[in-house]
Amino acid sequence: MNIHQPHAIGMDLSSLRKDGFVTVSYPPLLRSRVCEAMQSWKSFCNLSENEKTKLSGGDRIQDFGYMRRKDSGPRADNKELFHVVRKRLPQLHAQADAMSDRRAAAFIDAVDVLLQESVPLIQTFAQRIEQEYGLKGFEAEVVGSQDNWTFRYLHYFPGVQPVLANAHADRGGFTFHTWEDHDGGEYLSLNGTWMPWPVSDTKTIIFPSMGLQYRSKGELKALWHRVVPNETTAKVGRYSMVIFIDFKMDYRFDDSRYRIQDFQPGFNYQTSAEEFTRLFVPANGKAQTD
Numbered sequence: 001m002n003i004h005q006p007h008a009i010g011m012d013l014s015s016l017r018k019d020g021f022v023t024v025s026y027p028p029l030l031r032s033r034v035c036e037a038m039q040s041w042k043s044f045c046n047l048s049e050n051e052k053t054k055l056s057g058g059d060r061i062q063d064f065g066y067m068r069r070k071d072s073g074p075r076a077d078n079k080e081l082f083h084v085v086r087k088r089l090p091q092l093h094a095q096a097d098a099m100s101d102r103r104a105a106a107f108i109d110a111v112d113v114l115l116q117e118s119v120p121l122i123q124t125f126a127q128r129i130e131q132e133y134g135l136k137g138f139e140a141e142v143v144g145s146q147d148n149w150t151f152r153y154l155h156y157f158p159g160v161q162p163v164l165a166n167a168h169a170d171r172g173g174f175t176f177h178t179w180e181d182h183d184g185g186e187y188l189s190l191n192g193t194w195m196p197w198p199v200s201d202t203k204t205i206i207f208p209s210m211g212l213q214y215r216s217k218g219e220l221k222a223l224w225h226r227v228v229p230n231e232t233t234a235k236v237g238r239y240s241m242v243i244f245i246d247f248k249m250d251y252r253f254d255d256s257r258y259r260i261q262d263f264q265p266g267f268n269y270q271t272s273a274e275e276f277t278r279l280f281v282p283a284n285g286k287a288q289t290d
Contacts, residue, residue: 011023011024011025011124011125013128013132016208019187019189019190020187020189020190020207020208020221021187021197021205021206021208021223022125022206022207023198023203023204023205024125024203024204024206025203026201026202026203026204027121029117030117030121031201031202033110033113033114033117034114034178034241035179036110036113036114037107037110037111037113037153037241038181038239038241040103040107040109040110040111041107041110041153041155041239041241042155042239043106043107044082044103044104044106044107045080046103047101047103047104051099051101051104052066052068052080053068054095054098055082055092055095055096055104055108057088057091057095064083064084064085064088065082065083065088066080066081066082067081068080069081078156078157078159078161079154079155079157079164080154080155081152081153081154081155082152082153083152083153084108084111084115084150084151084153085147085148085150085151086115086147086148086149087147087148089108089111089112096108111153115151118176119143119146122149122176122243122245123139123142125176125206126139126141126142129212133219133220135215138247141247141249142173142245144247144248145245145246145247148246149244149245149246150172150244150246151241151243152241152242152244153239154239154240154241154242155237155238155239156227156233156237156240157237158233158236158237159234160234161229162229163226163228163229164184164227164228164229164233164238166226167224167226167261167265168224168260168261169209169210169222169223169224169225169260169268170209170210170222170244170260171209171210171211171253171255172209172210172211172244172246173211173212173215173244173245173246173247173249174206174207174208174209174211174212174245175206175207175209175223175242175243175244175245176204176206176242176243176245177204177205177206177207177242178204178241178242179239180238180240181238181239181240182232182233182236183196184227184228184230184233185197185225185226185227185240186225186226186227187207187223187225188223188224188225188226188265188266190269192269194226197225207223207225208220208223209222209223210222210253210260210268210279211246211247211252211253213276214253214276214277214280215247215249217273218272218273218276221268221269222268224266227240249283250282250283251277251280251281251282251283252280252282253279253280254281258279
């Protein structure tokens with residue numbers, strides 16, 4: 001694990017208290033790596049489903065590799081996605097290299113490069129949070145968990161859907177929103193209003209998830225967000241990418257008992273730290289007791 005000095009990356013922490021997220025000025029090299037990885041993802045999506053499933057190393061439990069969702073009903077979910085975690089890269093490289101179509105290998109190579117290039121910005125955010133909120137050891141916890149950071153690539157198919165991603169807060173540590181090719185991403189402001197989030201070619205956002213709200217004893221709120229369709233996405237679909245940053249924690253959100261989507265959006269904005277703690281269990285899976 002390497003701990004570096006803070007990087008000169010534009011990052012406005014004041015927006016965290018005001019808006020619930022941090023506005024980040026994209027370092028040009030990182031932005032170019034993001035664009036390269038996204039173009040590789042789009043090329044990969046053009047493979048046949050039979051080819052793409054050769055990289056299906058996981059599912060909702062294993063949580064890596066290619067996945068195709070075809071849910072129906074009130075929470076219809078018509079998309080394909082790919083999860084990459086560093087500890088699975090050797091396996092994914094080997095699987096992609098064994099495929100005759102080089103688009104698969106090019107995609108995994110591009111993700112590998114992006115993963116490395118993302119570290120300085122993510123570490124800088126962790127440093128700043130540790131300093132601003134007195135979260136002793138937070139930077140080391142984040143940097144030491146790189147094997148479990150999840151790079152999620154998404155492709156929503158064209159078609160009419162009431163929403164593309166239902167309102168939710170992320171369960172992990174915090175989320176780095178890296179790309180979207182069309183508008184539609186919205187966040188629930190801390191005063192309860194849905195707002196379009198400020199994502200562009202030069203700026204993006206990092207926002208707390210449930211884990212960081214727990215770690216900060218409620219000072220930082222897990223941000224609720226959703227993706228809504230528009231005329232463009234109904235016709236051409238939508239591509240996006242996020243990085244879920246986990247960090248070493250003794251407790252985790254109890255997803256064996258709770259589904260984030262079953263909570264009222266923004267419930268955690270006013271929940272006391274004591275109440276919020278009850279949603280978590282020790283990492284070994286044993287339930288908390290009063």
